[in-house]
Amino acid sequence: MAENLQDKAHELAKALRESDEFQALQALHEEVEEDDVASRMLSNFRKVQLDLQDKQMQGEQPTEEEISQAQKQFEMVQQHDVISRLMEEEQRMSTVIGDMNKIITEPLESLYGTPEDEQNQ
Amino acid sequence: MAENLQDKAHELAKALRESDEFQALQALHEEVEEDDVASRMLSNFRKVQLDLQDKQMQGEQPTEEEISQAQKQFEMVQQHDVISRLMEEEQRMSTVIGDMNKIITEPLESLYGTPEDEQNQ
Ligand SMILES: [Ca+2]
Ligand SMILES: [Ca+2]
Numbered sequence: 301m302a303e304n305l306q307d308k309a310h311e312l313a314k315a316l317r318e319s320d321e322f323q324a325l326q327a328l329h330e331e332v333e334e335d336d337v338a339s340r341m342l343s344n345f346r347k348v349q350l351d352l353q354d355k356q357m358q359g360e361q362p363t364e365e366e367i368s369q370a371q372k373q374f375e376m377v378q379q380h381d382v383i384s385r386l387m388e389e390e391q392r393m394s395t396v397i398g399d400m401n402k403i404i405t406e407p408l409e410s411l412y413g414t415p416e417d418e419q420n421q
Numbered sequence: 422m423a424e425n426l427q428d429k430a431h432e433l434a435k436a437l438r439e440s441d442e443f444q445a446l447q448a449l450h451e452e453v454e455e456d457d458v459a460s461r462m463l464s465n466f467r468k469v470q471l472d473l474q475d476k477q478m479q480g481e482q483p484t485e486e487e488i489s490q491a492q493k494q495f496e497m498v499q500q501h502d503v504i505s506r507l508m509e510e511e512q513r514m515s516t517v518i519g520d521m522n523k524i525i526t527e528p529l530e531s532l533y534g535t536p537e538d539e540q541n542q
Pocket of ligand 1: 327
């Protein structure tokens, strides 16, 4: 990769690291890590989510038991103050990353067209 | 998104647009567009690839006929000078984008760990 591209990518990574969104996310991660109950609750929740995803990717249907398990855990983490703030902040970060990617891949879209362009053809 | 982040993303997009890899890709796209045979050959090839992908995503098995069709078209485009160069350049661009993404998402990896870290736990 050209040096200029690499420099610009590092500058963007630095700006991301210094952004309010990243700083808030990092602070919440630390808060969760320091709280044994929250930290166990979150890692259980993530494990159940990942297991469900794995099943779906392998074309398997999750059982009703597994779905209600996942829902119960989702409600639990939603009610937990720090974890629910962490998940909101993750949503915000995911929007930032999406917006960033739209800007960065604009040159390629000018070559290949956006999905919307395809539909309008 | 913070203004600084937005500026840095635009600077990176500009660097990408000015990179040798992008310039070469753009030139090859123009070459293909000006060549009716090449342009028809490429869009047929892309259509067959997309149809195959659609089938696989819906969990359908493509027929032997469809697979041999796709293979024949792949060999055809491989033998076409401009299209084969275009596809090589697309490979190169895809590596650039992958390397860029690795740099940009480094801050997030420091929070969530890389897939390799997970496996080593
Ligand atoms: Ca905070
Ligand atoms: Ca060229």
